[in-house]
Amino acid sequence: MAGGRSAAARAPTRGATPAARAPQTLERLRALHPDAHCELVHRDAFELLVATVLSAQSTDTMVNAVTPALFARYPDAATLARADVAEVERALARLGMFRQKARNVVGLARGLVERHGGEVPRTLAALIELPGVGRKTANVVLGVAFAAPEGVVVDTHVLRLAQRLGWTRQRDPEGVERALCRLLPRETWDVASHTLIFHGRRLCTAVKPACAACPLSDGACPSAFRAELVGRKPPRARAR
C-alpha cells in the first residue's frame, strides 16, 4: 500500500452515489495498486503501438513473449514497413489471429512511414486514421508514451469494473469511456485505466471476484458479494 495518501481518500464517502464517489474510490484503488502500469514491454512509442495492436485477443504475457524477437528484427516503422508479411507471420505465430495481426502491423508501419515520416503521431485523430488502430489503442499510446490521453482506455476489465462499481450503466466501450471521462479528473485518466485493469486482473476477476479480500467491500462497492453477474457478457442462448 502507498503510505502517502490521506485517510480521507481511503475511507468511503457516505451519502453520495457510487458515481459521485468515483474519484475517491479511484484513490483507494490507487493506494491498493500503487504499481499499476501498462504491462506491455516496450522501449518507445512505436513498440508500444505495435504491441498494443498485437494484444487484441491475446494476453500481455503472450505479446511480451513474441515482441523482443520481432523488434530485434524490425526496430522501427521503416524496417517493419518493408517487411515480408510471411516472415512477420512466423515471428507472431504464437499469437491468436497471427496472420491478420502480421498484415495489420505491416500496414500500420507503412501508414506511419507514408503519413508521419515514420514517427508515431501524438493525437487521437491521427492515430485512429492508421490501419488497425482504434480509440483504445490510441489512448494507450497517448497516455503511456506521451502522457497526453484524450480519453480513458476501456478494455474488458475497465468495462466490467465501471459497471460493478456503479459508475455507469453503459454497456458499450465508448459509452463507458464517456462516462468515466465525465466522472474522473483528466489528470487521472491514464492511471485510472491501469489501476482498474490491475484490480480486474488481481481481485475483481470476471469469475469469482475476491470481494472478501477487496477493501471496497466495506460499502464503497454496490456489487460486493453479488458481483459475478454484473459487468459480464450474458451467456449465449443455446440454439434449439
Ligand code: SF4
Ligand atoms: S467488492 Fe467485489 S465486486 Fe466490488 S470491486 Fe471489490 S472485488 Fe469487485
